[in-house]
Amino acid sequence: MNALAARDLSFAYPDGTTAIEGLDLTIEAGERVAILGPNGAGKSTLLSLLAGLREPAGGEMSYFETDDPADELRDRIAHCPQAPADYLFNATVREDLEYGPAQLGIDRREAADRVDALAAEFKLESLLEKPPFRLSGGEQRRAALAAALAVEPDLLLLDEPVADVDAGHRETILDALDARNEDGTTIVVSTPDADLVAHVADRVVLLDHEGSIVRDGPVRAVLTDDELLGEVGVSPPQLVEAFQRAGVEDPPLTVEEAVERLRDGSHC
Ligand SMILES: Nc1ncnc2c1ncn2[C@@H]1O[C@H](COP(=O)(O)OP(=O)(O)OP(=O)(O)O)[C@@H](O)[C@H]1O
Ligand SMILES: [Mg+2]
The missing domain is CATH 3.40.50.300 (P-loop containing nucleotide triphosphate hydrolases)
Structure with missing residues (x-):
């Protein structure tokens, strides 16, 4: 479909x-x-x-x-804009996370459970009672994504x-997206x-x-x-560029893949 x-x-x-x-x-x-x-x-x-x-x-x-x-x-459908502050307009982060489920008429207890689970998943527990505009850029990003996921969209x-997000929280976000995709x-x-x-x-x-x-x-x-990426002004992934410049025709796309190749010697 x-x-x-x-x-x-x-x-x-x-x-x-x-x-x-x-x-x-x-x-x-x-x-x-x-x-x-x-x-x-x-x-x-x-x-x-x-x-x-x-x-x-x-x-x-x-x-x-x-x-x-x-x-x-x-x-x-949920859309999370480039500027996360555009998605956060309630008095507190908690209210922003509750907003979507409330709009859908979801039972308050069910909504509260969702907010608790998302706050834990996105490491927002200590930020729930704060006004969103007082959050840092990376914190706003996590709060906006959690708010989008609160409606459990298809x-x-x-x-x-992951713009403005540090490496640790980037993994948190990528894991959260993988989990949602595995659920369809x-x-x-x-x-x-x-x-x-x-x-x-x-x-x-x-x-x-x-x-x-x-x-x-x-x-x-x-x-x-x-060549194509260069034509539109996008740099290839750093690993791709490094391996291509070293003469590897089928370069790895991720660090995990590169490590595997280097370990088994299939890079050359
Ligand atoms: N409100 C607006 N009024 C007029 N032009 C706009 C407006 N918003 C965006 N544009 C123009 O539309 C084009 C596409 O903008 P858009 O924000 O969709 O690009 P983008 O691919 O998301 O860029 P970025 O990587 O910087 O986020 C750009 O030329 C931009 O200047
Ligand atoms: Mg953009």
Whole structure:
């Protein structure tokens, strides 16, 4: 089943900036997809269009193979914006985490259980009674992701979900996304960082400066195409670059993979 299908999607801002043009994208339920592209490519615009938060200038969108618009599927779709503060507007972090379940009419005890579990998972326990605007950037990111997950969505649209996050909390977030995906949640992540892609996706949609898809394919094929990445202004993952420069044709994408190769000597 499709989680979403966009056909000939286009969008321009009121000042005339065309952010997305003639874009076709179908994402199957349960997929992990990264939208990769340089600054200004239109990644955030695309995610907000996919979330139904903006009216496209042209094209069609459908979700879960129904005719229902995104706003009627609110409880199935969660969108976490690039600036996490945009997602945090209640008096305390706890209220932000409770907000989504309350909107869906979820029983208060069930909602409280969800908030406790998410606070533990995202290491937010000591921050729950704080006003969100007093949180650090990385803390806001974790709070916003936890708030998005509180509605237990089927489709997660995450704009740069580990920006400003330290290495330890990055693992926490990546583990949380893996766990949701194993439970069947469709995950779409946007990022300008090719190093992140192999950790969050199996498929990459590469955007150029004009907001057009220049490649849509498996992570390994796209991330090892240094020529194509160079053309759109995205650096390949550091490991890919290092191994390619050392003459390895099929470079590893992750540290784990690199260590395995180096141990068994298959790098040369
Ligand atoms: N409110 C706006 N009004 C006019 N132009 C805008 C507006 N928001 C974004 N843009 C323009 O639309 C284009 C796409 O912006 P968008 O934020 O989607 O890019 P992005 O790929 O998410 O970039 P980044 O990697 O920096 O987050 C850019 O050229 C940007 O300048
Ligand atoms: Mg962006």
